[in-house]
Amino acid sequence: MLTQYGFILILSIFAFALPTAAVMMGWFLGPRRPDAVKTATYESGVETIGDTWVQFRAQYYLIGLIFLIFDVEVIFLFPIALAYKHLSLFSVVSTITFVVILLLGLLLEWRKGALEWS
Amino acid sequence: MDIIQQLFPLPPIPTLQQAVFIPLALFTAVCALLVVLSPNLFHNALALVGTLFGVAGIYALLEAEFLAISQILVYVWSISTLITFAIMLSRGMMFGATSKTNKQAGTAIDGIVVIGFIGWCNFVSARSKLDVSIAVA
Amino acid sequence: MEIWSSGLTHLLTGLGLPETAAVIIALAIGAFVLANVGPVLALVLILLLRKVISRMQDRIGPNRVGPFGLLQTVADALKLLSKEDIRPANADAVAYFLAPILSVFGVILSLGVMAVAPGWIGVDLNVGVLFLTALGSIGIMSALMAGWSSNNKYALLAGFRVVAQLLSYEIPMVLAMFVPVLLVGSMRLGALSAAQSLTIFGFNTGLGWFGFLMPGAFLIYFISALAEGEQTPFDLLEAESELIAGFHIEYSGMKFAMFFLAQFLNSFFLGAIAVMLFLGGYQGPFVDQIPLLGFVYFVIKAFGVYLLTIWIKGTFPRIRVDQMMAFAWKVLVPLVLALILWQMIALKLPGATLDPVTGDVLQYGFLNYIAVFAGNLVVLGVVSNVLMNHFKREKMRTKRAFEPKSLIGVMQPSSGD
Known part of the structure; x- marks a missing residue:
């Protein structure tokens, strides 16, 4: 088991080193002549006005919250799938109830307009 | 040693x-x-x-x-x-x-002094017990 | 994992190395080879995309560098290497540097759990399917970092849009991956591929693909994978032809190349996951006799799915952001949840072979499979109906927009134009 994660660790070291090496090589091979115009914020040749922060819609936060609910649901569902062949009728019925409650929750979100992106 | x-x-x-x-x-x-x-x-x-x-x-x-x-x-x-x-x-x-920081440096220093003192007392008493046990051994 | 590493370990211990060191070196060699597969593969993928798309658009495509233009992407990579690496004056140095590296990091790591042939798998993790899903979070973080650190309004906006899109389509994608996992009862990608064999009269035809048994889940997975890989018709954050580039607008040179590489590899690997879960993985005729054939099958299938995404890229129009969100949350998620519910019931229908002592299921029966298939057909029908209606509407709208006014009288302004 630990050997498996050891492999993942070693692979992640290489996966990190490879793009780093590529970017570094770009540093050495490419020219470096920054000037004020070149390093200005790119906005199709127009001077940027004000800060980068603009008014964002709260919809993004709502999507994040709904995602959180379903993400946790996924975490609960996968172990059930692994044990599904051994489950008794009672546990199957409780699992189905769990999914149905989530489906009802999605319907509620839908009715309340949380899924509208306008 | x-x-x-x-x-x-x-x-x-x-x-x-x-x-x-x-x-x-x-x-x-x-x-x-x-x-x-x-x-x-x-x-x-x-x-x-x-x-x-x-x-x-x-x-x-x-x-x-x-x-x-x-x-x-x-x-x-x-x-x-x-x-x-x-x-x-x-x-x-x-x-x-x-x-x-939240301009509470004075309180923080007081707290550090008190907790440090208690910790030092504990450390000293623990070491004296350890000395005794080493001596017994 | 044992299959490929044990031989190497034996060789190294034979040279007089201690056991632990031999194992580590064997693993490191394997990891190095795997990590290098990614960039090389990306060169092939980019060339393939350019060639196929240009054929679709009645062009020839790159044909100057090397025979048939085969070395075009290599030349492009070298060109990008020699480009200046511009860092905007107001950019945040650390996050700006880390973002492109992390994007490649997450993608290459997913190579570690790909089952490419019988026994040929980096590691067959117990949580393989979830591992692949979890790697997506690195992509999200890199998009956020790139968008924020560039200190550009458009980059930041695009970064948050990417996150919203990825979050929305992650749920139907994971739940669609859940459907075959529920049938097999394992998250190991090796086991999932192995379960798709079909033995007829003692001969493994290797055609028991879950794509045949669960076409509905496959379609939902494929659509979500298109959105996750930011492919057409879900590439509205990218929109090469209209917007500039999305969250990596400020990147240049090799850093831009990293984002480019990560995106191509990501869409290819999402296709490869579809192959492992739904299209039989390495399964095919005679794969039990010649394991190397499994690798050939896998590569052919994965490139087939990739060509399908190119085809979609070449033909489909882009959709609007509200349509995209509505499609994920109002069509795909309820449908895939309903599909899971139905499959849970279907797998407990009578007809399965049970263990006489514990009552565990040993083998699902004919009735179970038929019920699963029927539920999937319904889902397939509903999803394709929604898609057909959408594109029919779009076609009507474009037609109306291009017709001269005198022919249709006064144009009615339709909402959302």
Whole structure:
């Protein structure tokens, strides 16, 4: 088991080193002549006005919250799938109830307009 | 000399598992410190993600692989994006530095002195007991 | 994992290395080879995209560098290497540097769990399917970091849009991956591929693909994978022809190349996951006799799915952001949840072979499979109906927009134009 994660660790070291090496090589091979115009914020040749922060819609936060609910649901569902062949009728019925409650929750979100992106 | 070695034994040569654990724990701890100490709010969020990854790595090291994966799925996927969205929605916090202190340095020093004193007392009494036990042995 | 590493370990211990060191070196060699597969593969993928798309658009495509233009992407990579690496004055140095690297990091890591042939798999993790999903979080973080650190309004906006899109389509994608996992009862990608064999008269035809048994789940997975890989018709954050580039607008040189590489590899690997879960993985005729054939099958299938995404890229129009969100949350998620519910019931229908002592299921019966298939057909029908209606409407709208006014009288302004 630990050997498996050891492999993942070693692979992640290489996966990190490879793009780093590529970017570094770009540093050495490419020219470096920054000037004020070149390093200005790119906005199709127009001077940027004000800060980068603009008014964002709260919809993004709502999507994040709904995602959180379903993400946790996924975490609960996968172990059930692994044990599904051994489950008794009672546990199957409780699992189905769990999914149905989530489906009802999605319907509620839908009715309340949380899924509208306008 | 004996007593010093008993009090501060040399670290043993780490096993492979420890050799992985120590950098991982250091990474987690440094990221956790950055969460608190970095003046930039977005850097704090990124360091938090780093901490969560480090903790997931420690779970994997403890052979709790499902826990590690759930940690990444729930915390890195959703909680950290929620945090970033929350930062984004609050104007003026996303860019620029925020102050890390809250003008309570005097209270903090008082607290450190009191807790330090209690800790020192404990340490002294513990050492005296240890001396006794060494002498008995 | 044992299959490929044990031989190497034996060789190294034979040279007189201690056991632990031999294992580590064997693993490191394997990891190095795997990590290098990614960039090389990306060169092939980019060339393939350019060639096929240009054929679709009645062009020839790159044909100057090397025979048939085969070395074009290599030349492009070298060109990008020699480009200046511009860092905007207001950019945040650390996050700006880390973002492109992390994007490649997450993608290459997913190579570690790909089951490419019988026994040929980096590691067959117990949580393989969830591992692949969890890697997506690195992509999200890199998009956020790139968008924020560039200190550009458009980059930041695009970064948050990417996150919203990825979050929305992650749920139907994972739940669609859940459907075959529920049938097999394992998250190991090796086991999932192995379960798709079909033995007839003692001969493994290797055609028991879950794509045949669960076409509905496959369609939902494929659509979500298109959105996750930011492919047409879901590439509205990218929109090469209209917007500039999305969250990596400020990147240049090798850093831009990293984002480019990560995106191509990501869409290819999402296709490869579809192959492992739904299209039989390495399964095919005679794969039991010649394991190398499994690798050939896998590569052919994965490139087939990739060509399908190119085809879609070449033909489909882009959709609007509200349509995209509505499609994920109002069509795909309820449908895939309903499908899971139905499959949970279907797998407990009578007809399965049970263990006489514990009552565990040993082998699902004919009735179970038929019920699963029927539920999937319904889902397939509903999803394709929604898609057909959408594109029919779009076609009407474009037609109306291009017709001269005198022919249709007064144009009615329709909402959302």
